[in-house]
Amino acid sequence: MAKKPLGPVRRAFAPWENPEQQPFIEFRNVTKRFGSFVAVDQLSLKIYQREFHALLGGSGCGKTTLMRMLAGFETPTEGQIFLDGQEITRIPPHRRPVNMMFQSYALFPHLNVEKNIAFGLKQDNLPRSDIKRRVDEMLALVKLEAFAKRKPHQLSGGQRQRVALARSLAKRPKVLLLDEPLAALDKKLREETQIELMNLQEELRMTFLIVTHDQEEAMNLADRISVMNSGHILQVATPGEIYEQPVSRYVADFIGDINFFECKVTGCRPQNGGASITLHSEELGNEIKVKAGHPRMIGDAVTFAIRPEKMRISFEKPLDPSLNTIKGEVWDIAYLGDVSIYHIKVSQGHIVRTIVANTTRLVERPISWEDKVWLSFDAEAGVILSQ
Amino acid sequence: MKALKKDWFSITSLVLGFSFLYLPIVILVVFSFNSSKLVTVWGGFSTKWYSALLHNEQLLSAVYITLRIGLVSASIATVLGTMAALVLAGRGRFMGRTLFSGMIYAPLVMPEIILGLSMLLLFVAVDQARGFWTITIAHTSFTMCYVAVVVQSRLAMFDQSLEEAARDLGCPPLKAFFVITLPQILPGVLAGWMLAFTLSLDDLVIASFTSGPGATTLPMAIYSQVRRGVTPEINAICTIMITAVTLGVITISLLNKQAHTKKQSSATIRAGS
Amino acid sequence: MTKNRKMQNSHHGRRRSWTLIAVPYLWLSIFFLLPFLIVLKISFSEQVLSIPPYAPQMDWSAGWDGFKAMVSHWSLDNYLWLTEDELYLSAYLSSLKIAAIATILTLLIGYPMAYSMAKAPKGLQPLLLVMVILPFWTSFLIRVYAWIGILKNEGLLNQFLQMLGVIDEPLIILNTNIAVYIGIVYSYLPFMVLPLYATLEKLDNTLIEASQDLGCPPSKTFWRVTFPLSKPGIIAGCFLVFIPAVGEFVIPDILGGSETLMIGKTLWVEFFSNRDWPLASAVAVVLLVILIIPILLFQRHQRKSGEVLT
Numbered sequence: 001m002a003k004k005p006l007g008p009v010r011r012a013f014a015p016w017e018n019p020e021q022q023p024f025i026e027f028r029n030v031t032k033r034f035g036s037f038v039a040v041d042q043l044s045l046k047i048y049q050r051e052f053h054a055l056l057g058g059s060g061c062g063k064t065t066l067m068r069m070l071a072g073f074e075t076p077t078e079g080q081i082f083l084d085g086q087e088i089t090r091i092p093p094h095r096r097p098v099n100m101m102f103q104s105y106a107l108f109p110h111l112n113v114e115k116n117i118a119f120g121l122k123q124d125n126l127p128r129s130d131i132k133r134r135v136d137e138m139l140a141l142v143k144l145e146a147f148a149k150r151k152p153h154q155l156s157g158g159q160r161q162r163v164a165l166a167r168s169l170a171k172r173p174k175v176l177l178l179d180e181p182l183a184a185l186d187k188k189l190r191e192e193t194q195i196e197l198m199n200l201q202e203e204l205r206m207t208f209l210i211v212t213h214d215q216e217e218a219m220n221l222a223d224r225i226s227v228m229n230s231g232h233i234l235q236v237a238t239p240g241e242i243y244e245q246p247v248s249r250y251v252a253d254f255i256g257d258i259n260f261f262e263c264k265v266t267g268c269r270p271q272n273g274g275a276s277i278t279l280h281s282e283e284l285g286n287e288i289k290v291k292a293g294h295p296r297m298i299g300d301a302v303t304f305a306i307r308p309e310k311m312r313i314s315f316e317k318p319l320d321p322s323l324n325t326i327k328g329e330v331w332d333i334a335y336l337g338d339v340s341i342y343h344i345k346v347s348q349g350h351i352v353r354t355i356v357a358n359t360t361r362l363v364e365r366p367i368s369w370e371d372k373v374w375l376s377f378d379a380e381a382g383v384i385l386s387q
Numbered sequence: 388m389k390a391l392k393k394d395w396f397s398i399t400s401l402v403l404g405f406s407f408l409y410l411p412i413v414i415l416v417v418f419s420f421n422s423s424k425l426v427t428v429w430g431g432f433s434t435k436w437y438s439a440l441l442h443n444e445q446l447l448s449a450v451y452i453t454l455r456i457g458l459v460s461a462s463i464a465t466v467l468g469t470m471a472a473l474v475l476a477g478r479g480r481f482m483g484r485t486l487f488s489g490m491i492y493a494p495l496v497m498p499e500i501i502l503g504l505s506m507l508l509l510f511v512a513v514d515q516a517r518g519f520w521t522i523t524i525a526h527t528s529f530t531m532c533y534v535a536v537v538v539q540s541r542l543a544m545f546d547q548s549l550e551e552a553a554r555d556l557g558c559p560p561l562k563a564f565f566v567i568t569l570p571q572i573l574p575g576v577l578a579g580w581m582l583a584f585t586l587s588l589d590d591l592v593i594a595s596f597t598s599g600p601g602a603t604t605l606p607m608a609i610y611s612q613v614r615r616g617v618t619p620e621i622n623a624i625c626t627i628m629i630t631a632v633t634l635g636v637i638t639i640s641l642l643n644k645q646a647h648t649k650k651q652s653s654a655t656i657r658a659g660s
Numbered sequence: 661m662t663k664n665r666k667m668q669n670s671h672h673g674r675r676r677s678w679t680l681i682a683v684p685y686l687w688l689s690i691f692f693l694l695p696f697l698i699v700l701k702i703s704f705s706e707q708v709l710s711i712p713p714y715a716p717q718m719d720w721s722a723g724w725d726g727f728k729a730m731v732s733h734w735s736l737d738n739y740l741w742l743t744e745d746e747l748y749l750s751a752y753l754s755s756l757k758i759a760a761i762a763t764i765l766t767l768l769i770g771y772p773m774a775y776s777m778a779k780a781p782k783g784l785q786p787l788l789l790v791m792v793i794l795p796f797w798t799s800f801l802i803r804v805y806a807w808i809g810i811l812k813n814e815g816l817l818n819q820f821l822q823m824l825g826v827i828d829e830p831l832i833i834l835n836t837n838i839a840v841y842i843g844i845v846y847s848y849l850p851f852m853v854l855p856l857y858a859t860l861e862k863l864d865n866t867l868i869e870a871s872q873d874l875g876c877p878p879s880k881t882f883w884r885v886t887f888p889l890s891k892p893g894i895i896a897g898c899f900l901v902f903i904p905a906v907g908e909f910v911i912p913d914i915l916g917g918s919e920t921l922m923i924g925k926t927l928w929v930e931f932f933s934n935r936d937w938p939l940a941s942a943v944a945v946v947l948l949v950i951l952i953i954p955i956l957l958f959q960r961h962q963r964k965s966g967e968v969l970t
Contacts, residue, residue, distance in 0.1 A: 496904055591800075
């Protein structure tokens, strides 16, 4: 695989911003019930051609059911599913131009690597030479040429994962479904494989849909992420938007680390397109100045959310009047190598977490336990969430 | 549509298969209540064949002997079989391990007629008078292998680290076995005992070889009557045996189910943590 | 694990494991292995009218010389007789043939059953399993006996078929090989269904899904995935039916007729009617030699599939 920078391509790719663009996959008001349990509830979602889309959520959120409905293993109780302009809601799995890479890999234990990859091709009654060529191509793609004759149980976990990938790509499906594809790999291999998957998707110009519970994986891989909970999609957006502008407390909390403060809106005035809002927090005993996208009603109860890395700590109170400042005391420090997490106790006994990058090798901590410190952040650092 | 088609196939094959398995037994039971002496012509309901059994001294003594042999041989076989299962499940090496496991597994598939013949020739060679004890020993020898297999499968499910934990906490080995391992594998041991018991009750061939004067077991008595033709009286005794065994099997499967659910719930707890 | 135990408490542990091994080992050696050696020994003897009805006897008082004297009187006459008299050869061949055909029939009936059981709702499966096992616990003799009333000329099957008007004359089934096939299939069906069910039930459902995902319709998925993966169960089931069926005595004796030639019956007659113990022993030894191959194959297969599973 050629290693070329993907940045420019990625940045330019945003078909969802174009209202004219036809979706490649569409779930339209899809509901799936198992007995009385509602796994997917009135869900609609559009995914575009060549998009790398991630369904992210905890276990039981409905993400796997949603994917299995696209593969054809489950039939929606209500609603429709479209693929490339055609309705596929009730088409059995073996007639769908969609292939899936299973979490368990589901490699056929009685067939060797080559035959596993050729399995789907044989079904299409292709000439033998074509099958051979395609299998070789796939083996080369996942760099397993030397293992063609091995049985699955003779392979390592990473190799099995690649066979599964090659097998699901061999038929050149319109959509590749990846069900927790990297869950069984160790951290290092997982990171390598993530990069390979991204390169592969770029190279094959295919639509990928991944199901994962790992937010880092979703952020790393996907063009867009659907955050799911109890059968609903809470937010569909790019990783950056999801991280910086979560729409709800659940999304904000699910992705990354974050501090929440219950506040009341005390002031609001419009400011070039958005609003400049003042909040008061009982917990902090402080005023917070926030630049927000849209105005809020004075007196509303809201949640202010700010990520730990958006705050700084210092001994002296910063002089810049535009900054929000909070007084506190260092309560605990967790040293993680690259960063340290400081737990700061603020006036009401509330604990605020903040991250400090360890930019120098510290023999002695400049800021240590029980030090009196100031937390500061600017007006754009956090977001206001409705309660 | 697709699921329905598959279901019909399943339902048909299960219904046909189980009818094949059960119809002969059901017919046999039904005709044990037939008042006619002709076994295949229904002559009205009657329990007279059951009362006739009560006066058949020969059959009653055969029942008594069979039960005694069954109880004694099953009990010895359970002890020996459990020991053998522990040996098989352990990973320790010893001389002739292959021979040992061969001697456990071979009797499971070996024709009974060979087992019976060889056992008899052993008793003849040591000039042992044949009767109750020779049948009991013969039954113990082949049923212990079944016990070993049943208990071993139970042991395979058993978390060995439990016994190691007990040993680590200072429990001597024998005590660790009785306090930790045995309660865990008890359903298997009980199932093994039941299996040994019914196999002993059931056996015709080995008993025929190893029995002597005065030691006629129930299957031997039934066999000699069967050769003379089908009678409602045999149907009646068969029905009693089937009922007894069915009750036993239901008890065991309940025991096993209980142990199984326990095992499962503990597994879920472990998986959840 | 064992290593650990030995390190912790080597003296104690070793003593325990020795008695543990020794008791069942000794028992099986005396009551299983030794008898075979005796059968082997007697197969070299000749029939005499005495108690016990064979000679030579071992003269224990003469010690080693007695043993040598006995060995010098051994002969292969019984084995020669087995090859000379066509009855035995055809009995062996016919047993193998009957067992093989019956095994295939059992597989044909047992596979759909096991497959459907594995497909059945999870809650129903334990019940179905007990229902398969239950007949196996009921007396073999009784189950074989039950077929007499069904199969005989004025039996229930013929009554039923005549009532339906399918046949005018009763079918003659009892005392033929057909009755023997029915008896074997019936008696050994649980042995086929259980290992098949065990493999089919363990079969990872995602493999079936993967096959369908790759474009295989359900029927093809069965032949390309399910069936090959159930091979260990098929092999185990076939061995479990075939091996004991070869030496079967009760079924051919009760259901078979004069045309039914099976080696178990021949042995029984030789032993009980003709009281020719040495010849019966030779018949048993040859039968064992014939069966030892499938038995060893079976054990190897069990060990291998066990390894793959763990």
